[in-house]
Amino acid sequence: MAMEPLAKGYEPADVEQRWLDYWTTHQTFTPDVDKAATHPDQNYSIVIPPPNVTGALHMGHALNITLQDIMCRYMRQQGKTVLWIPGTDHAGIATQNVVERQLLSQGLKREDLGREKFVEQVWSWKEDYGGRILNQIHRLGASVDWTRERFTMDEGLSRAVREVFVSLYEQGLIYRGQYIVNWCTRCHTALADDEVEYAPAQSVLYHLAYPLEDGSGSLTVATVRPETILGDTAVAVHPEDERYQSMIGKNVILPLVGRRLPVIADAYVDREFGTGCLKITPAHDMNDWEIGQKYGLEAISVIDDLGFMNDHAPQVYQGLSVAECRKRIVEDLRACGALQAEEPYENKVNQCYRCKTTIEPFVSEQWFVAVKPLAELARKAVEDGRTTIWPAQWNKTYFNWLDNIRDWCISRQLWWGHRIPVWTCQECQEVLVTREDPTVCTCGSTRLVQDEDVLDTWFSSALWPFSTMGWPEKTKELQAFYPTSILITGFDILFFWVARMMMMGLKFMDNVPFHDVYIHALVRDEHGKKMSKSTGNVIDPLAMIDKYGCDSLRFTLTSFAAMGRDIKLSEARIEGYRHFINKIWNAARFALMHVDGSEPDFDPKVMTGLHHKWILHRLEILKKEHAEELQGYRFNEAAQGLYTFVWHEFCDWYLELIKPELYGEDDQVKAQTKACLKHVLSEVMIIAHPIIPFVTQEIWSSIPSLDMECLALRPYPKACPLCEDMQAAIDMEFLQQVIVSIRNIRAELGIAPGAQLTVLLRADGQERDLLLDHAIEISTLARVGTLRVEPDMDIPKGCASAVIKGCELFIPLEGVVDFEAELARMDKELGKLAKELEVVTKKLANESFTNKAPAEIVAKEQAKAQEFSDKKQNLEQLKAKLLAFLG
């Protein structure tokens, strides 16, 4: 791209679009897989957590994508061949809902279309709108390989799903069974345990008396769901509960129905709760189901799949909704005297995580994965460190979940998804589970009917790390890039997704799906509340990009991405970091006003100026630390380190220090300065690029005579041992102290900003040389008119003064200022010194400290004590002189 002078302010919109197009047309982020296959240890790979195809980009995605992009871009700089695969998830229920709503607006239901037409309709919806979220991810600058976009219902991925299902079935790890499942009466499907949410609810706890069959009294049970008594098949008490000993083994009569129910004893019953007496309804309660299994109780379903009372309920209740029935039953129980008490009661009600409809436990035929053996693999891999979870605090949660895992219900009564590859012969009832669709049964019949259900969406996403690379084929991609390097995701899908990928990866690839798992924070609003549409506190990442630029958003998210802590985000923060992006822009603009391509190549050996040595030294440290921080996923520290270097070292000091040279007459000095400036600017652009790719690339392409147009492909700067210079750091700090002291006196004493001061510096030896060498810089940065540096001098009467280690500083004040202010300033300084000296002296007086602490620490404290006490003495003398002068 053509080099033009940089615009006055950074205008992100145009810049971003230009580079996004560039990366796309050049396929910058498409790796050479053939090359990669030859050296797998030089590769780096990530699979994107596939967003729902119905999704719209939110801040969680923005954070997630930004962090992944930082790692991918950084690893490219480290010379790795990087593959980052993008894609979307077909999101069974969510997508079906969207299309059903669309149909509904035309007055149609999916049943009106029939399955085949409906699924066609969903596909067509996906073609039209399914790319939206990927376009949004694209705008974030994600350096994914767009030539490898995947979708969980792609042909290839569907093949993987089929292979896994059949294989697990053949190994007896997938089975079909009657089971009580979480049933959403609205979505009309079973849900996995973790797809159920709990919401607090104001309920009523009803106490109901069940008379004993022998007339010897009654048992009182407590329930919030009186309509389910119609399905009761037992009453349970605690085996050691004295109150009910005599009743165990007897029968009670179910009110309104008249069924005989056995009184059983089981330790599951909590004696403290309610009456200590529990009605057992195996068909409509998870726990009751287990007790029912244990005691061989009948499970009588009285509620149907739509949430209405079915024909197992007494005639009068049939066809009523659960809510209506509850009302009727309560009335009837009250009428017959069985209702003994009602009390308000706060409990939790189970809801569908998609539509918030109350979940009905429902007995039906479902498909399950026996996950115990898989869970063990998944546990072990983290235990022995084949996969590392960052931060480690999630290990416990992960283990705990795997240890208590129950079989995974994978069938869903939906139309959109991977259809279960199971056929039943209508002739001989043979069940066929095959890799290719069967046309004929072993008995010769062709009357084969496929299972109506589809698989849980998470079944296919569990295969994502290898299905996206072409499994079950043995592809070059798998060879080069599996296991992936890291998975970056939010903790909300640790169970849904991460744990299941671990299981499937270990089972089918015989290797972990990723070496590292980085669990990042949740992005909340500025008050710490979850962002949600209904609360109206959502900050739209795309709106922020439009307003402040993508780099501002990315840098903000990165700055707050401290491990294991939620991010409270507000627009003001993004706006704030835009200032930083603009600062970089302007610094570059300044630099490029002088760097014109005529300067010599940078050579650390010929750099002589202290400020050059210093900034090069700081740059070395930045390079090293920045790399370490990214390797350790300490994104916030990486961002902060960059911020401090660019703003407070490069801009505040270095650029100011080189101005006299740049505006000066010495062409040779000027040339070296430009060379160094260009070098530092270039390396900083590279280092910053993974976090803020756009502004850095734009600046990069304006730097004259660089070796590569595309910054994203430029390697990370090599370490420059020659540039490390501790002495320069120490000397520079000294100079900074001198300058700051002068500025401080100016400000505190209210000296006119325009006034050109006279400053006397008393220093000797090294310090004196240093000061003399940099007289111009000091004068410029502190606005000094006359600067004198001498080993000894008569201290003028009536001056402001400061004591720095190695130097005393005097500013004659005659006619300039009131001396009260100066005295106050000195007192403040003396107070500070006294306090610090006291702390150190006390420490050194403590024998156990001097004896036990490491010698190095003690020496440090001694040096401090010396320094403080010297300074204090010095300053006290100066104060005395000033007082004497004032009379």
Added chain:
RNA sequence: GGGCGGUUAGCUCAGCUGGGAGAGCAUCGGCCUUACAAGCCGAGGGUCACAGGUUCGAUCCCUGUACCGCCCACCA
């Protein structure tokens, strides 16, 4: 009920293996100094929640308490 995390400046938070409390924003004072007023220079502000313990030394490690948040769980 179990588990996890948090409590540091007015606000939002850093502080990685224990050794003189930091940043950004906000506040106050002064500056249009030719890269940047989206800026520059300077200043004020903290019993590091509380109580114990370990240590020469604790914001940091251990125990307990309080409050806040999250996750998991079968109290009808």
